[in-house]
Amino acid sequence: MSAPQMPKIDSTMVEDMILSLAQHGAVGETGVCRLVYTDEWQSAQAQVQTWAEEAGLVTRFDQVGNLWAKAEGQTPGPSFVTGSHIDSQRSGGRYDGALGVIAGLVALKTLVASFGPPKRALELVSLCEEESSRFPTAGFWGSRAIVERSSPEDCETVVDEAGAPISAAMRACGFDPARIGEVARDDIAGFIELHIEQGPILEDADLSVAVVDAITHIRHTEVTLTGVSNHAGAFPMDIRADPMAGMVEIAAAAIAHAETLGRPAVTTIGQCSINPNAPAIIPRSVTFTIDARHPDPKAAKALHDTHNLIMDKIAAKRGLTLTRRLTLDHPPCQSDPGPLNALQDAADAKDIQTLRMASGAGHDAQQMGRICPVAMLFVRSKDGRSHTPEEFSSIPDIVDGIQILTGALYRLGYC
């Protein structure tokens, strides 16, 4: 690579943008509640559009509500894209999603101001409803439309908690659900998403930024064990069919297995319901969830196979009926050497030490990975917190991230 010295990122501008964008949907001191297709979300998108036009980018909204801002290339061809989502949890913080949009904007603005139009087109995208915080089944709504994983029919079946379809909310913002197919892109050369880590690994490693080499496989399995409800005093242990005894043995074994495997394997039992739920009654049934994640496809499969083996064995041993149902299954997404190396080279050029890690959370980049090479960049999260108004990343850490993103986009668009 023959990249020149990259211009310094204006940290005051970055901080101003973060605080300014956080006003749209502000909750309390540091919280943000910006649900897709609401007034707060619209005004935030409008703010990003204004900033992008001021930076000399050409903007447009697609029919699902993603905002695109383009630095046209000197030669025709596909665009390299950066960005993230602008919708939030209810209530979330200032950084989750929004930071990737601001970072992309600052990077493109800095590049265009310093070097003029790129050789190959660069684009910023501000995606919508990654969080599914307004429409529970609409996760990755904006990026799914880009990779052609949503249809006009989906716009009727995806509903909010009151049962109103997402189509109505789209129309109220001027988007046409019937034309959601037009959102699909086949001219994207690659995608880089900068995001806060949402975990404690960078803090533990005392580093500001990580280059993400994979997004984990995420699988949710809902397991129901059914036995025989009886009197907790009058039924000896040796003739019980106690689903709670089965559940705790399965859960303890699955968690111990992930602990033995070590990073990046994780297994979480987050939800459980017991029927009946009384101190002196052996329950009839117990339903619980297993959240299992591993970024390596083979290791993920081995993890799921081990869980199934544990469940089958313990249910059979305890005379319990076992049913399981996949409620969520996002395949892993490996980062591509192209954007990955661009990020690493940019970091090395600036002498910013990075960590190499997998993402344990799902991201829009996982969707984008279906149509183009992707990579991600993580910025350190204070105490690993996220999805809360307390989430925080420092300006020096953020500037490190934007510096690397800028260098990478130079390598991908200007060299």
Added chain:
Amino acid sequence: MSAPQMPKIDSTMVEDMILSLAQHGAVGETGVCRLVYTDEWQSAQAQVQTWAEEAGLVTRFDQVGNLWAKAEGQTPGPSFVTGSHIDSQRSGGRYDGALGVIAGLVALKTLVASFGPPKRALELVSLCEEESSRFPTAGFWGSRAIVERSSPEDCETVVDEAGAPISAAMRACGFDPARIGEVARDDIAGFIELHIEQGPILEDADLSVAVVDAITHIRHTEVTLTGVSNHAGAFPMDIRADPMAGMVEIAAAAIAHAETLGRPAVTTIGQCSINPNAPAIIPRSVTFTIDARHPDPKAAKALHDTHNLIMDKIAAKRGLTLTRRLTLDHPPCQSDPGPLNALQDAADAKDIQTLRMASGAGHDAQQMGRICPVAMLFVRSKDGRSHTPEEFSSIPDIVDGIQILTGALYRLGYC
């Protein structure tokens, strides 16, 4: 013992009484809902009173609503008492409690008809609100009053689910809460309770009746583990403080320990609540109950000590805050050799093979054990079922039980 051949128990009369008493508060085909101080409960007590007077017994109600029926002794002195409770679960079956009242009545009726008045007084008692099915904190209400474990103040603080005090319900039936102290007895020579087993042990052993040598220690501990709530994907296993991981490890170890100890130790995890309760979030806290039972005081203490050790160790290892609270603690009650041997001798005299076992459930006899020697007799339960309209004991099994009870009461009252 110089007991003559005992008269044959009239099985048709026994069956008629069971079916007839079950009409008071009948629910569906075989269910009974007979809550204390309701019309159904009053009419059932009146039915027992009529039968007792027809048998030549002298009846009275005490101020808590227990019905007493006495065969006066030829020599003055304390009474030997038999009986059980007549209130039911909502809905329960025909046998839980009621069978012990009918059995006592049939035994006294048979003895008086065959042998005239006893040497020493014999009494039947039909107790109230053993189940706490109308007033949740009133368990063993009738027997507690007899052993002086309730006060006029308790009659105001014990309330139903709507918040109405038990005093109001007592007054509506003509009982005076201010005089509950008068219910206490200091002239009881001993107490035998016949009850259905409510478990599967007799069925397993292919026997009709068991002589109960102890009632188990019952302890409920409510345990709360508090950790740190975080993202299920972004937080590695090795730095989590996951209360659910702690709960399942503790519960699995406690259950495995009871399984290793074998009968009569039991440990049940019947209730659990998780906060928050979502598949992809490591919970902040988990609260669960441990129901632990053992009839031997030393073994019960060792069981509780082991549970505390397991909890302390696992909470410390996982960096969790642990709190525990005793919500119920009924000490064990050992049967007395006097009534125990009377039961065994009576069974041997009739060539009825019995099992010797501990009761895993709590009973009024446990309360009575505070003021006099006690023992119990269990009759086989079909499939070990109880607290349901499906509970069932066969007439031949029941007659075996009444035959033994009759022989024992002869030995205690006539010899």
